[in-house]
Amino acid sequence: MPPRRTGWRALLKLALLAGGLVTAGVVLRQLGGVPGTAWVDRSIRDEGLWGEFVFVMVGATLTGAGLPRQGIAFLGGYAFGTVLGTALGLLAQTLGCLGAYGFARLLGREWTRQRLAGRFGKRLRPLHDILAGSPFEATLALRMLPVGSNIALNLLAGMAGIRAWPFLAASALGYLPQTVIFALLGKGVRVDGAWQLGIAGLLLAGSLALGLWLLQRHRAARAMEE
DSSP: OOHHHHHHHHHHHHHHHHHHHHHHHHHHHHHOSOTTHHHHHHHTTTOHHHHHHHHHHHHHHHHHTTOOHHHHHHHHHHHHOHHHHHHHHHHHHHHHHHHHHHHHHHHSHHHHHHHHHSTTHHHHHHHHHHHHHSHHHHHHHHHHSSSSOHHHHHHHHHHTTOOHHHHHHHHHHHHHHHHHHHHHHHHHHHHTOHHHHHHHHHHHHHHHHHHHHHHHHOHHHHHHHO
16 A cells, blocks of 8 residues: 555544544543543542542553553543643553553564564564664654554564663653643543533644655555555
8 A cells, every 4th residue: 555545544544543542532521420430530539649540540551452652641631631631641651651662572573683684574573673673763653653553563563682771761752742732631521611622633633744745755664564
């Protein structure tokens, strides 16, 4: 599939995710007692440090297992507001990244070596080499993209033995823009804040434009597409 078409499809999916979360949040909030925002209202909000701890642990577990990280940021904004929700959502996402990376590094390195030497090597080798050669820059670019899988990149980095600190630092930094955007969306849903939703929409548009630009120009993006 041509890169431009792939990029637009990825951007559309991210925009649909944002719209779906906002719509679902409004509906669940109006219905009340429905799993989702009701669990946050009952067990997380206004529970102090304990609620924050539970949110981070649950969020880390879910993102580590493959749940879209934007959903955790959205719930963080809904529960704690934009600033604290962003901080706790980012912490949960980074811990989830660390968990998946560490699991793969401990258990999957031999599998990766075999695949890089075997029939999957032609596809995996370019991305592996780019990550190994510049783990911070390549990871940051990939985290800013609207394409690819968060958990797949975590597992590949761990299995391939990519250096931990550059990978995790770039992941956290790359997570930040969308975490802020989706926390704003979550806060806007909870308080019926039109200005939060408007700002989040503008930031999302900027993030999508940056993602498309990176998708067309960065070699790590082309390797991820392949």
